[in-house]
Amino acid sequence: MSEELLEIKNLSTSFRIVDDYYAAVDDVTLSVRKNEILAIVGESGSGKSALAFSIMGLHTRAKIDGQIKYKGHDIVTMSPAALNKLRGQEMSMIFQDPLSALNPLMIIGSQIEEVLILHDSKLSKKQRKEKVIDLLNKVGISRPEHTYQQYPHELSGGMRQRVVIAIAIANSPKLLIADEPTTALDVTIQLQILELIKRLKNDMEAGIILITHDLGVVSEMADRVAVMYAGQIVEIADIFTLTSNPKHPYTRSLLNSIPTVKEEKSRLHVIQGIVPPLQNLPRKGCRFSARTPWIPEWEHEENPQLHEVAPGHFVRCTCHYNFHFPDTSEEASHNGTS
Numbered sequence: 001m002s003e004e005l006l007e008i009k010n011l012s013t014s015f016r017i018v019d020d021y022y023a024a025v026d027d028v029t030l031s032v033r034k035n036e037i038l039a040i041v042g043e044s045g046s047g048k049s050a051l052a053f054s055i056m057g058l059h060t061r062a063k064i065d066g067q068i069k070y071k072g073h074d075i076v077t078m079s080p081a082a083l084n085k086l087r088g089q090e091m092s093m094i095f096q097d098p099l100s101a102l103n104p105l106m107i108i109g110s111q112i113e114e115v116l117i118l119h120d121s122k123l124s125k126k127q128r129k130e131k132v133i134d135l136l137n138k139v140g141i142s143r144p145e146h147t148y149q150q151y152p153h154e155l156s157g158g159m160r161q162r163v164v165i166a167i168a169i170a171n172s173p174k175l176l177i178a179d180e181p182t183t184a185l186d187v188t189i190q191l192q193i194l195e196l197i198k199r200l201k202n203d204m205e206a207g208i209i210l211i212t213h214d215l216g217v218v219s220e221m222a223d224r225v226a227v228m229y230a231g232q233i234v235e236i237a238d239i240f241t242l243t244s245n246p247k248h249p250y251t252r253s254l255l256n257s258i259p260t261v262k263e264e265k266s267r268l269h270v271i272q273g274i275v276p277p278l279q280n281l282p283r284k285g286c287r288f289s290a291r292t293p294w295i296p297e298w299e300h301e302e303n304p305q306l307h308e309v310a311p312g313h314f315v316r317c318t319c320h321y322n323f324h325f326p327d328t329s330e331e332a333s334h335n336g337t338s
């Protein structure tokens, strides 16, 4: 049986813009279990990174409300010292851009050793070096002794990301957050890094939060998926349910906008518009309604809630009951081009 590692309840993370606070993460409730990959998917600006940074306690100026419980301990109210201990030892994060996550002036070996020293100062110099070589091996670096002595700029993008992963797993964390870990890499290297993350999950029995905007990645990797739009979770389900029986219009649009080679689709659906900037997010009603103008207003809930439509499958708003993709004339009439 899997067990809950992380339980987030009614989390809101707000940033001050000019003279008011605006929630980038708005009333999010979700959990992550041991030995599972939970993917968080959504377009740019939907609040994925703001959520990840909240879990890691990395926001310095945000207003955070709600609970983020790691093994029962609330990160929101934790002292900086306790949080620091937790980070790196129990939970860690792989960032989008490996180059900016590494110190350009330090050799790779010293950067990994630094993390080991922070959390286990009793290791001898020899033991530390052995552990670093072992970690570099684990993340698939073929000449670890050589890489130990290299500087970040001497490595390829894929190798740098492997080093960043080695740093993140140095202390065998139980919760790992990977924020778009393959964005900066080319397609073949992307696959290798994703395979590596999957293998590490099995080896360490860790809970992994995989943040991505790529549903293709999600279907290869995730056990469960939370779809995020405009700061809110709009749908959450296991990967099979979400891909075979998506409900929320946003999830369906995301899935329908993936081009496939095998399947002949008469027309790919393009989701018109973008996630509005934080100050302009609609705070009432269904936040996705502006992007589905062909759905009558009365089909949306006034105050959309997450409803459990099947065990473990939650969907926000009732508009999914009558959702359909518009035909050309319907779309044109709403775009004013008919």
Ligand SMILES: Nc1ncnc2c1ncn2[C@@H]1O[C@H](COP(=O)(O)OP(=O)(O)OP(=O)(O)O)[C@@H](O)[C@H]1O
Binding pocket: 015, 016, 017, 024, 042, 043, 044, 045, 046, 047, 048, 049, 050, 051, 213, 276, 277, 278
């Ligand atoms: N420190 C901040 N101050 C003010 N606004 C912020 C801050 N960080 C994020 N935002 C805003 O919060 C919203 C969500 O941003 P976030 O980076 O979490 O989105 P995302 O889904 O991770 O996007 P991406 O995939 O592009 O990283 C955006 O409107 C962004 O501009």
